[in-house]
Structure formats: C-alpha cells, structure tokens
Amino acid sequence: MEKTTVSNEAQKVALPAFLKKRLLAFRTGEGAEQSFLIKDPQNDEVHTLEPWQFFLLEVLPGCDNMPKLKGVFEDRFGHGISDEEIQKFFTLIADKSLFGISALTNPILAEFQKKRKAEGQGRIKPDPKVKAAATEEKSSEPLAPGVQDVIGLDTTIKQAGWKLFNPKGFIKLLSPVIKPFRYLMYLVPFLLIAALFLLGRYYSLMEADITLLLSDVSIIEHAIFSMVTVNLSVTFLIMFVAHSFRASIHGLGIVFYLGFFPRFCPFIGNLDQLSRRERMWLHAAPLLYRLGLFSTAILVWFNTREMGGTLAPFALVVAVASALSFLITINPLVKSSGYHLVATILNEPQLRKKAYAALINKLKGNTYQEANSRLLAAYALASTVFMIVLFGLVLLLLGKFLKIHFGGAGVMITFFVAAIFAYRMIVSFDRINKSYDRAAQFKRWRDRTLVSKESEESEAEVVEKKSSYLQRAILVILVGCLFFPYSYEPGGSFVMLPSQKQEITSDLSGIVDWVKYDGGEELKKGDAISALWQGDFTSKIKVYEALLLEQQAVIDELKSRPRKEDVLLAESALATEKTRTQFSYSKLARLEKLYKKGTVSFEELDAARREYRIDRAQVDERKADLEVTKLGATSDQIAAAEAKLQGYEEEKAYYTEKVKLSTFYMPFDGRLASMHLSQKVGSYLATGEPFAVAENTSKVLAQIEVPEADIRYIKEGAVVRVRPTSYHSQDFVGKVLSIDTNVTEERLGRVIKVVTILDNNDQRLKTGMTGYAKIESETLPVWEVLSMAIVRFIEVEVWSWLP
Incomplete structure (x- = not known):
C-alpha cells in the first residue's frame, strides 16, 4: 500500500464498513490494472490497495472467524491466503490509522487488536464502553439505498419465514454459463413491442383463453403457481446478479x-461494497426479467396455440403471472423492486420513513420536522391507501375462496386474517408516531423550545382527559348505532333478459332467396322477414293445379252419364256388328259348299269359321256396351275419380305448406335482435339452423342471483331496485315475479335465481346488461344485520359439530 493521488477517472465506491467514516473509497483501472484508493480528506492523504486487500476489508463484516474469512477469499480468487498475510495486512491498515472505532466489534479484528496490545502496539483500548458506542454507531447509521429495508438484504429486518438451503455452490457453478445471457436484456424492448402488438390485435382471443384457463383456478392455486415459476426464477436471477457484483x-x-x-x-x-450503479441493477434486473418473461410467454402462446397441447396454456398463465408480478413490483408505493430502485436513484435510503414523518407532521400541524414536504406527504398517503386497497382486494378474493370451500368457517378465518392485518397496521402506525414524537422532541430540545416539565405534565393530563371523554362518547355513539333500525335489502348481481325471445328457424333446408329486413327493426306479428328459394315448390303447385282441373272434368263427365248420344252410338255399333256377322255367316256357308266340292282348301274354310266366331263375339260385346251405356257411371267409378282428385289436392296443399314453411315470419310484436340479415342472401341454411332472433323488450326481465342464505327474506311481489352498470346513477323499479325452486351452484357460491319484470318503453335497458339489484325486505336492527354471518355459522356449522 502506497500513497498516491486520485485521478479524474477514478470511480467512487462504497467504503468498507470498518474503516473510518470520514474516508472515501475509489476504484481505478480495469482488469489486471485495477486498484482501489482510500482518501483521507482531513489529512489530504491517498492510500492504494490491491483488489485482494480491498476485498478483505469488504467481507470482514460478514466473517466472525479466520477460517470463514479465508474460505470467502478462496471462493473469490481461487487460491488460499495464510494467517500471516492477513495479519500483515491488518497491521498495515492499523499503522496508517485507517480502522474506525466500529472495527472493534468484529471478533477477528478484536483478536488482532488484543495481540497488538500485548506487543505494546495497540492504539485503541477495546473497553466495553467503547465497544458499546461502536455498536450503537454502527446500528444507527442507515444502510445504502437499495439495501436499506430490503428483505433478505437488510439484516436488521426480522421477517417471518424459513431459510431452506444455501445455493452458493450452484450459483458459482452456473454463473459462467448464465453470464452471457445478460445481453438478452437488449432484446426486451423489441419483444415487449411485439407482445403488446399481439395483445392489442388479439385481445378478445386472449381474453377468451384466459377466462377458460382461469375459470376453475382459485387465487390460492394461482399464487402457488406464480410462486414456483415467476417468483422462484426472479429469486435466482437476483442471486446471479448479486454474485456477479461480488x-x-x-x-x-x-x-x-x-x-x-x-x-x-x-x-x-x-x-x-456495491456501487450505486450496481445497486440500481440489482433492483432493475428483476423488473426487466419480468417484462422479458411476459413478452416471451405471449409470443410462445401465439405461435403454439394452433398446435394444441399444454405449452400454449402454460405460456399464457406464465404471461398473466409475470404481468401481475411486474405491475405490483414496479409500483413505487409498494416496498419492492420499483420502490428500492427509486430510492437508489434518489440516493435516499429512508425515503418512506421521511415520507411518513412528513405526513404525520401535516396531520399534527407541527413545524419541527425538517422533511416537511408536500410531495413526501402525498407519497406516504398514496402508499398507505394503496396498501389498504391491495390488502382489501386480496382479503376479498381470499374470503370468497374460503367461503366456497369452508362455508362459515371460511368467513371466520377471513375476519381473523383481517384482524391480524389491522393489528399490524395499528402497531406500525404507533411505531411511526412514536418515532416522529421522539424526533420532534429532539428538534424542540435542540432549538431550546422544550416546554417545562410542569406545563408538559398539565398539558398531557388535559389531553388524556379529553381523549378519555372522546373515547367514551364515541363508544356510546357506536353502541347506540347498533340498535338503529336498518332496512335490510338482500340482493345480488343480475343479467337482463327479454320478456319474450324466440329463434326464427325453418324445418326446411335451402338457399336464402330474399331478405326484407336487415335487423334491429320493430315488427308486427306475422310480418314476412325472409324466405328460402321456393322454385321447386311453386312448379309442383302449378302441376297439381292442372291435374286437379283435369280430374274434376273426369268426375263431371262420369256424373253426366247415361247420355242419349252415347246410347245411340252404342246401338249403332251393335247394328254394325250384327251386319258384319251376317256377312261372315254367308261367307262361311259358301266356303263349306265349295270345300265339299274340293274347290277351296281347308285353311280358307277354317279362317272363315274364325272370322264368324269373332264377329259373333263382337256382337255380344256391343250388346253388353249398350246395356252399360244405358245404365250410366257407377258409384264406385265416381268414388275412385273423386279419391284421385283428393290426392291431387293433398299434394298441392303439401307443397303450399312447404312454401309457407320456407318463409320466415315475425312470431310476435317485437324487435329483430339479429343484425346484418341481408348478408345471408344466397347462403345455405340447414334444417333447424337459426336464421334470426326476435325479442320483445317492451318489458324486460332481470334475473338476480341471490345468495342461498338470503332467500328467506325474499317474497314474491316485493319491490326490487335494479341499478345497471350502464346507468349507475339511476334505479329501475320492479317487482319480484318468480323465485326459482332450485339452488344453482355457481363458482362463487350457491345462489337462487329471482326474476323481476321491468317496464322498458324507452328501450334503454338492453339484453345482457348487468349490474346489482336490491330487494325490499324486513327492517332489522343494525347489530342483527352485522352479525348475520356469525349467527348463521354458529346455528348451522357449530350446531353440526354438536352430538
């Protein structure tokens, strides 16, 4: 170690904890040329340390014995160090008077100082008072921004939990493999832009998938999944980043x-020993990782959705978990990565403490607090409100989950958790208030404004009396309010339904030929809306109309018999046949004489005989025809012809009905709910496929989901106040029309559906609207309303446990 000067290129770093507080530390050079400078502004001296020497000073606070210190050194540099080398280095630092008074609290340095004292070289006597002062000095100094108040980094924070294992070897082994992946952070903006583009373009598709995936997933299951995926990977990322920063x-x-x-x-x-830049990266890296994980998961979901399998659903759930985690941790109102990053950027380790002090100062109207800033007070107020709202939301979801699975016991558990949170909040604010009072008292003492003991005691007594009276008055008022009458109105969420609704379909299939209305029009019952192509049916009807005319003519002809003309015609035909028979008989007689003489052949004689027999048969037939003609048409003939006529009529009626069925008519007075019907012209409509939907919304029904426990207070005819989300400032009044006889199991509990009818002449209420409805019920005291859940739990759940 030698004296030198500090160049402009030296970078300021954190001073090792056991050196004097007035000293400054700098880092200069890169790689093998790197060294550290310790500057004493008071003496204007600069001392140079090698990297291994500076490292020993940095890790001393975490090492309480020599083997541990040597092990840490070997892990860092890959080779060991002897006790003599360490003692020699400590002697060098002590000779330069660089150790501060807090160094005596370290067991290694205390042992070193004891040896120096024995050798007559000690400069500081390690008496108990000095040790206590050093300990107090060390504990009173705030840690660096980004370390102060960070769970797992700030050792002064006592947080409930368990330490599982030390992954130090695993981190050290994989660090060379993981380190090159740090350059992937430069891809995060591009991945995020692509993911947000897909999110905007396919939002409805993503919403449907998320609803389907998370419909049966409770908040507990989602929290566990988020913990073992996003939270665990972020935790290892922080450890890798911290290890890379020594x-x-x-x-x-x-x-x-x-x-x-x-x-x-x-x-x-x-x-x-971390620099401000390194502390900023320690908190910025998890935020960037969450953004990158969200973007990558969205891209994986989009590109694997059509392939099926479990990869796309898994990626979508990871995207949701990482997005929620990012939105919570980036929020500077929560003590997480976003808050600590802001504290590090502002170089303010006690940002929230000063903010709460400023808020209490505003509330108390004091002027002794230096941090009297409106911005800090606003930040503290926003942080408090956000935490209360966030916990309220978590408590609401937890309560619904516990109520579904545990009933009344779940409600009691939720109240217990809420009580614990309220107690912790009261304790925290009491601690903050006491800290503020101590600070204000010190400020008054310093400014010589501390009041006398007598006046302070009298003032405290007056304040105590006022506080006692105020507390009693508030208690009496609250107890009295419990007996006030309260108009209890059970209710639930609702969905709006039309009073009449029908799908317009056809028993036939075919091509849509024409459409008269496009949709949304008000129509009367029986108005024709559209029709299928009827070409085959109309041609069949024309054919059967012709057949009917023909058959009717046949029947008329049968009924007009016997006619004189027909009788004369039959008699004439008989006379003709008789004359022909006489001629054939004369011919036969001549041929028989000639045959006997041998003049003609037997064949000519036989042909004449046949002709004679045929003529006689014709005479008999004509006689029968004459008799039939004289009798006229029989009743059977007329009946057969009329039956054939009736068959033609039925065929015509059948095809006429086909034509009617292929036409769509309005079933009642109302409105066509379907839109863009004219676009269906030329499309094929299968049998039974809906063509349009008709609704009557002059009156609408509100189907209210009332919790099973409140159904005892619901009566038919009770007045109902309905408040849709769209008209949040207006009530629509109706009456209970019917109460379902069955209990429906919904995801959030068991409900009974209650239906009310509302006038809707102005057509403001639309089908599918949702909101909340209240149903008029009994008037109960406030205490009974507030204790319903507890009483129900005792009278049902507790009663079920009793023998």
Missing part, C-alpha cells in the same frame, strides 16, 4: 409478506 450468497428461503403471503427470498450479504 456479493455473498447466504441462502434461499421463504418469507411471509403481510404475515401470510409466502414468497421465495434470497439472503445476500457483503452489499456495502
């Missing part, structure tokens, strides 16, 4: 935030 990894554990919410946490030491 910090010591002491372990990995689980701590409970807010007293019950488990999260993984790294335990890291030797942080005093």
